[in-house]
Amino acid sequence: MARKQACRPSKHKMPQAAHSLKPTDVQVFESAFARQDYHRALQLAESLVSRSPASPQAHELCANSLGRLERLEEAVEAMQKAVDLAERASAGQRLKLAQYQVLAGKASHAVSLLEGLVQEEPENVMALAWLSRAHHQLGQNSRGLEVNDCLMALEYHHEEGLLWRSRILDQLSRHDETLETLRKLHEVNPRRVGVLNHMASLFTKEGDYDEAEKHYREELALDPSNGKVHSNFWMSSHYNPAYDAGSLFRMAIEWDRHFSERSSRGRAETVKDAGKRLRIGLLSGGFRMHPVGQMILPALQNLPNDQFELVFYSSNQYVDKLTQSVQTLAYRWQSIEGLSDSQLDKKVREDEIDILIDMNGAGEGSRYRTLTREPAPLIVKWVGGLVNTTGLESVDYLLSDHIETPEGVDKRYTEKLIRLPDDYICYHFPRHAPACNGLPALANGYITFGCLNNPAKLSAPLLQEWSTLLKEVPNSKLLLRGVQFESKRFRGKITAIFSEHGISEDRLLLEGPAKHEEFLETYQRIDIALDTWPYSGGLTTCESLLMGVPVVTRTGPTFAGRHSATHLTNAGLPELVTDNWDDFRARARELADDLPNLAVIRAALRTILLDSPICNGPRFASHLITALRAIWQRHCVGKAPEALSFSKSGAAQFADEDTPVKLALASQAQGFDWQLESPVLTVDNGAVLAMRRDARELLGSGRVVMLSFDPAGKMETVDHLAQYGEIQHFPYTSLGDGQPAPLYLAEGLEPTSLAPIDNDGELETHEIPTVALDGIVGLPNIDVLALDACHDNLSVLGNAFEALQNAFAIQVGVAFEPVSEHHPDFSRVQSLMREMGFRFHCFVSEKKKSWFPEGAVVESRTASELKVVEALFIPGHDRMGSFSVAQRVRLAFILHALFGANDVAFRILSDVDESLAIQYLDDERLVSSTSDAGTVGPEISSHAVDEEETIAVELEKLMNEEW
Template sequence: MPTSQTTDAPRPEETFAAAEAAWQRGETHTARTLCERLIAANPHDANALNLAGLIESGRDPLAARALIGRALAEREDPLFLVNFAMTCQRAADRDIAIRALHRAIELLPDFPVAHNNLGHLYGEAGDCAQATRHFERAIALAPAHAAIHFNYGTMLHKAGEFARAEALLRRTLDLAPGHVDAWNNLAQVLLATHRTPEALSMLEHAHKLASDSVDVLTNLGCVLLGAGRIDEAKAALERALERDPGRVSAWNNLGNLLMQTGHIDEARAAFDRAIAIKPDFADAHINLGNAHSKSGDIGEAIACYRRAMACHPAGIGAHSNLLWSLMFAVDDGHALRAEAEQFSARHESALLAASEGAHYANTPEPARRLRIGYVSPDFRHHCQSLFTTPLLRHHDHAAFDIVCYSLGAKADEVTNQLRSFADIWRDVHDFDDARLARQIRDDRIDVLVDLTMHMDGARRLLFAQRPAPVQAAWLAYPGTTGSPSIGWRLTDPWLDPVGAAHIDDQYTERSLRLPDSFWCYDALAPGVDVNPLPAQSAGHITFGCLNNPCKLTEATLALWSGVFAALPESRLLLMAPPGRARERLAARFAAHGIDPARVSFVGFQGRTDYLRTYGRIDIALDTFPANGHTTSLDAFWMGVPVPTRYGRSAVSRAGLCLLANLGLPELAASSDAGYVAALTSLARDLPRLAALRAGLRARMQASPLMDGARFASNMEAAFRHMWKAWCTEQRAAPGAAS
């Protein structure tokens, strides 16, 4: 008889080796099948149970935990404990994972993976000291393990320890040059320390390594947007969303891009999408608020900022945006002060406590040459430069040393001109607050001037460190920072009438009134001439408002409704973005009895085209409670009068200040009825209106509003007054030399 041939079945250890190899190759189905076969043959096979748990962890963490738990019941192995901890993915299970990893270290003290994972978990829990202890131990045990350096660096980045994070992430790349996430995270550290060009280079390299990485595409799109490379940014963000439609940061960044390119409706849709995916995404709420603000819906913008604050109470941006926006909606300086003080209490208290009673190397001599420092992100083509130019151009450098700290990353021809007016110019856009504070102290600035307050680019935590003995606020807007670190605010007798009840207690700072005006203006627009009065050829009055649409409050529309009722043939030219913003504004006008057919729109324009738009306007309509500031000065420069309704807060009295300095106080009214009367009287007197148009520019040039030398002298006197007050306080301090 022929002999039969039989094949021996594979031994369990061979099957396990095959399962493990299949899993490592990514052949999950094969690995799972082999493990199931082993466990069916021997339900107590600890190795198979552990591997089966690892295989399941990607799709069902609870099933994975049960399998690895069975493995641990058979054998308490340190590796099993590490794998068990990895199945505890919810924050609520973090303590279970930490206990498992501590037990693994008890069994095997020199287990670098367990120390690494503990460091990661403690970092997530916010316990940086424990995280650091375990990461340092892991690195000591495995100094060439790139993943440990990466995890440690990433934890430190999240904790705000950027220098240490950078060193560890660079070490990761030394060990693993192709580690895409390390390139990406290092770029984030560089962005946090304001080194944008280097960060962009890192992200571009990461993109070459992994062209479809959603993390890299999202961050690259954001940085390209900041660099002005709009088309490339849009392509990167759209590709990220193709790969992962649920990536909220990509939706948020795309919304910012659409905002920047004037597509407000599409931007709002992108922010709405991000919030729908992640309702507590504070940045998207802030940006949605900005979109509402640009659309003229200040009430909804404020609501968005409050929602962002509820999502992220420690976030500064939403709170600053809220303070800025409340000025447009609230004619109550005391309420604004209360909100600003809440900001300081929430965000500045630790720094204020640390800087209390700070000592300075500045010599307290009242008459010596003073060093004045100006801090701003807007030393560039920006409306702020219309006011910094005449001041900086006319400073007395024999008595004052002028130092400018430029926070902006972009420079242009205006930057170059302003730089020429300074004794020292420092580009500090890549300085964090602590480093910039040290620089200001090293420069021995006597009077440090905040030009931003709570506007975009503000550095409130810089001033909370009190880097200079005297700190003052000017220019951003005539209000309050709410911070004890700012000792003075500059104002004038029109914004804050001398002797009026409860005026100065609207501000946490001491108010120092310049003799004439808070503003001194240079149009920075040679060659844009005043044209004849449009009404003379049109046969009707054209009103105009080219203010930020966020100032179009219900109080403003109610104020204007009386004007249009009194002048039924008049028309209105309004600045607002195209799309739903104009539709909503038209509906709001109709609700106030103003026929939308009488309203036409222009979009946001470059400065020259914007100024020429005043050539279509006979009279500019002012807003309330926040009057026009720069826009009113631009209107006057173009021959267009701006009657005003003033109120109680400083921002609602800007029009009064400007008209008083032009010798036209009769165009300022303290009531709605008075405003309508002044405006309709002017509109019905075309000869007077034409004469005003022809003479307003010369009137401006002859007024304090454009006398740069006079304004600079007044500012210098104010700085000297502040400095003398500080010197007096130093002499009166306990222990001062007699």
């Protein structure tokens, strides 16, 4: 309704000017417009613009038609032209421009225009209404309410003013005032579409599911074809215990049958190349401090740019600090609030999105109708309104895990399930989170249970079970907090329900909303958190664990009922997950009956959470990369979507295949063509190379093969890497002299085969086999050897003279703070390397020790004392001088790909062929596009790679003098 009003032709009189249109021409336009033949009206208006390009009226008529056709960005351009051409644009013309700007998702542009109008005409109620709306759409709700107050003072029953007042008040968490405003609006216009829907959502938030359903059905009686109301009804039904999983599944299917809009263009297509850089579209209104933003940011921050281009489609205009963090990751960012479903479909197709990920779901900001048009080759559902199956045939996959969707539930999902090995989200914890405190019960003398979930989740069976628990734990109290508890009416309602179950008011602590930091501080007064049912907590459970408060949950019948179960299980607390009320209460009582243990849990829980997979961005991103590339690779060979399950090690396998998927990462075709004769063979000790963050990319390039010796068993398996390339793993085996060696284990000590110095803790010793490289018969030429600092590297190197005679690079870990008498110092390693024909080049990494106490808050927590370095040795000058062209290119590749020594790689390629070196600079984008590579090359070689000026050579000189 609001949109129609905004797009209606202006009723103000056009100023007479030299460029006025003929009345007959305007009448013909208005006739087509009145018949709602907007395409014809636009043709006529464009003809008028063509004949009278300086006529403001012609451009305004064009804007009117474009507005009706929902081509809102074009309407803004046309109306801006009309305003610019007018000798003195009227208030009506400027208002219309601002209206189109708001509708087109450009509310920030409209604010200044509307403020100017209000300043000129303080009683212009329509300008005030749209100004309050613009502030609301920018998330500036306090300012929006101030403007709306001025409007209400002028016209208490202004329909548009009441509409946006209700939405502003809702965003400001003023629940009862929102409901009161909606009732007034319904009195003003009983047939106003959307009012009853909004009221239904408020009753859902109160847990009054029957009243909510009544209002949804009344809304549908007004507008039966409103798919968004149907989807809202379906979403809210997940809170209601009256609906089982089967009923909710059927409701989802029915929505797709009645409201989907298939595109005449069919499913979108992009280039099917399994190894290309994938363009991922992400659609959400939650790219901010919102459950979506907080559950995806760490994963997105760890997706490699060379594998993915992230295109963000924000369904609102909100911007906060988290939004800004997300925007730094964007290949392209766009607010699509002003785009219709068909326009968004067109936009996604034009952007050539390979995989579109929906994070809106069926609720607020839903773009289901866009999804049903199939605007991308693959569509995936993840987070954001993820309560169950979408029910949409157009959605190919749903990102889940083994806890959210246990075996046997696939039949209740229209999508194929991707079961990740850990949690289905990755939690970004807020830096403003207050410190965890001591257990409140120790000071209070009683247990405080608490729940800070949305009160919409407070179902009748849940409140009855909580009442029973409160009786079973004498003197205990229950703290509840949420928007709705600001209302005296709602507090009275909840108090009455507990009273009916025998719980007096003095045992209840009911508190209203608060800013996030204060909200988190509430946990400092809670001993044990109780989860909701049948719709469980998600972000709230993560926040509770962050604050040291354990959560007890009972799983519900759908995806929405298992959020806490997966978070608790992945945090290492599966014992707090139950599937019936008796066990639920028993777990809560067990915690309440053992205060010393509960205090220990509280002290450790934040660390447990942050160290768990729930907060491990790199780990989650690794699995997400595998999932996205696996489903894309399957699509490229023409196979239909199929369920994809991960093992705990990270290997992924499709349900219809017998072996884990072998993946191709983004091809390096856009980089330099190294033309290696064979893959580079790397050998490591201590899983040095296999545990690198780029191990997947190295193996996926097809240019690197790994043999990984893992004396301490740091890696349970390398299945997750074997999907990308050739790797062999030898756990609990070390390189050495071929004789058994000890492995020492102690708390606070990294596992080592070198006897520790002055270890006060309890020391465990295990015997492990060692392998002498020179003793391996038929071992191909080793190109790269990498040794960690925890084992006898002199023994490894002393038994590898023959195996390493053709090696190109050796990385040796050296401890500057030895934990063993036998730890070799740098000079001994340097001497042995020279004896083997290698020279020191640089330190490729270093670890330093900080002497600040743990937990100390300092401006910059610096660490200055050098503990361990990884020293890189390359062939000496004499040996390098005898290299063939192929050997030089191989060495250049190794220095480039494994050690980032691009300057030396360039120098080596220059010795082979200067044009080849320049090509390397261009292909690897090591020079700016505006530079002349022909002039950059000599400049780099004469300064950046002049060995007489490098620290490495200076150190080599010192070492030579010493010896």
